[in-house]
Amino acid sequence: MDLDDLVVDNNYVLGGSDDEREREQNALLHQQLEQRKRMRSMAVPTDDSKVRERLRAYGEPITLFGEGPGDRRDRLKLVQERYEVMKGRPLAIDSDGGSSDSDEGEFYTEGSNELLQARRKIAHYSLPRAKRRVARQRIESSVPLSRIINLRKEVFSELQTFQNLGSQFGDDRPLSTIRFSPNSKLILTTSWTGTSKVWDLPNLNQVAVRRGHSEKISGAAWHPDATLGLSESAANFATGGAEGDVKLWSMDQEKPIVTLAGHTNRVGRVEFHPSGAYLGSAGFDGTWRLWDVETHKELLVQEGHSKEVMALAFQDDGALVASGGFDAIGRVWDTRTGRTAMVLDGHVKEILSMDFAPNGFQVATGSGDNTVRIWDLRALRTQHAMPAHKSSVSDVRFFRATGESPFVALGAEQLGGKENGLANGSGMDVDGEEKDTEEKEEPKPETPLPRSGLFLVTGGFDGHVRVWSADEWAPVRDLATDAGKVMSADVSGDGRFIASASYSRSFHLFGGDHSL
Structure with missing residues (x-):
């Protein structure tokens, strides 16, 4: 459910009683909090070029006027969240643009x-x-x-x-x-x-x-x-x-x-x-x-x-x-x-x-x-x-x-x-190893x-x-x-x-x- 839908729902409940309106507004706030929680934990690429590819795969504009990389990534989260509401789980897209059922998590690359x-x-x-x-x-x-x-x-x-x-x-x-x-x-x-x-x-x-x-x-x-x-x-x-x-x-x-x-x-x-x-x-x-x-x-x-x-x-x-x-x-x-x-x-x-x-x-x-x-x-x-x-x-x-x-x-x-x-706290040989010795448990008073x-x-x-x-x-x-x-x-x-x-x-x- 996007922001426009939430506004429509909010206008609709204003016609009910005070108790009903309060319950609906509380439910609406809870729904918004759950949405933000899902978006925060949602895995999306951090590379801006991959974010653009993912938006293109969803049929969305790859960039908007005045939009930076962080804003573009947030917009991708919102788009993926819509799919989560529609299909019950987020839709992941492979690097070639096709859909996949596997969720994107942490990834590792080989270092030098x-x-x-x-x-x-x-x-x-x-x-x-x-x-x-x-x-x-x-x-x-x-x-x-x-x-x-x-x-x-x-x-x-x-x-x-x-x-x-x-x-x-x-x-x-x-x-x-x-x-x-x-x-x-x-x-x-x-x-x-x-x-x-x-x-x-x-x-x-x-x-x-x-x-x-x-x-x-x-x-x-x-x-x-x-x-x-x-x-x-x-x-x-x-x-x-x-x-x-x-x-x-x-x-x-x-x-x-x-x-x-x-x-x-x-x-x-x-x-x-x-x-x-x-x-x-x-x-x-x-x-x-x-x-x-x-x-x-x-x-x-x-x-x-x-x-x-x-x-x-x-x-x-x-x-x-x-x-x-x-x-x-x-x-x-x-x-x-x-x-x-x-x-x-x-x-x-x-x-x-x-x-x-x-x-x-x-x-x-x-x-x-x-x-x-x-x-x-x-x-x-x-x-x-x-x-x-x-x-x-x-x-x-x-x-x-x-x-x-x-x-x-x-x-x-x-x-x-x-x-x-x-x-x-420095100047130590970072390649060196130290031998284990017996530790005393009682500190000296002085x-x-x-x-x-x-x-x-x-x-x-x-x-x-x-x-x-x-x-x-x-x-x-x-x-x-x-x-x-x-x-x-x-x-x-x-x-x-x-x-x-x-x-x-x-x-x-x-x-x-x-x-x-």
Whole structure:
């Protein structure tokens, strides 16, 4: 039943009694909800050329005036839904245009040998880290609750002292991304002019300017080892532009090291894999892609979203990656197999940002529906939904303490392994394997508890940056920028600063009385 039929039915029931009209309207609403549910779960091609072929097979126009690829795919869903109502099941069409009774589900394509080797390296990298993280969490569970409460009080009381330390004019057009360097001594900003700038802290003096994109920049990320021992001639940070290019930059030369071309539309967020060996990029062509940082090769083109993909985030273990798009759906992928680990279905508008919690089993997503959702990968459901801002949530970032690995936070000797190579979450030999050793169950009283993951920072188009506790998801601090839409936000690894980039072309720096 299409929209015109629903309108006719609605007009018809208006002639009855009030009770009958109410029952009919309730039935109509239920029917509409069921229709939307069927359309959401309906399998249709993600390739635009195949969508056009499918529409032609149904006898429908292959395109309408002003219709984009996402709109065209939604129209195909509506057409297929009509067949479902008429015949009791959706009609699938073969690639040659003929009808078939088999439903279209997930499909797999053979990858390259480079992708196979990358997946093996990621497995060797992630499995020992996951084992250590679980062992650390097991030890942490025996820590007295009073110690954890005291630590949280200490951290949150310092956050209460945060205030606006100052602002800086960033560029001639709106700023799009802001990120602290791994050593918390530099800050990276990008703008719609296609320019990236590096500033020192806390004086906000300009250190470097990088120009290379012909269109606006939507995403930027520091290499995990940048400013922590990585050569300045290596790839220190990456940016993604609206022209569809991803560029790698060093700190000692003005031109990009390499341009990674492959996306056919604007690039959204970009993120480095925790190992630093790979780079992920989200694209408005409906895909996210995985790149080899050393060889500069495109390893993977991952479909799965029906509209533009904006958000991307890697788990700290390196085993999982999450993507979110304008279809209001998020997906968690296993980087070692390519399979979908979880579908994040709950937002009613586009997903603009996402981040994994340092604990490894939670994902935060910020959406155009003004909410932040916390997803539990163990229970495969939403754990908490926060009405975080009065407008779209542009960025979500968990606090990660510099030098405090979530894998050895309670002491390397307690977790049965060496701390060397794991302290900063990167720089580890991805081909190496670690030997199993006996784990101690009791933490040492003098060992400090980890602070990573204790709070979450969000930025919104309402002009506010907010800090949330990561236990009850309660608001801790509200920082107003007075500078229009907040396009991006971040928290430094030393815990001393929070920064936000605004549509008004400026960025703000917030800090407290003491270092965390």
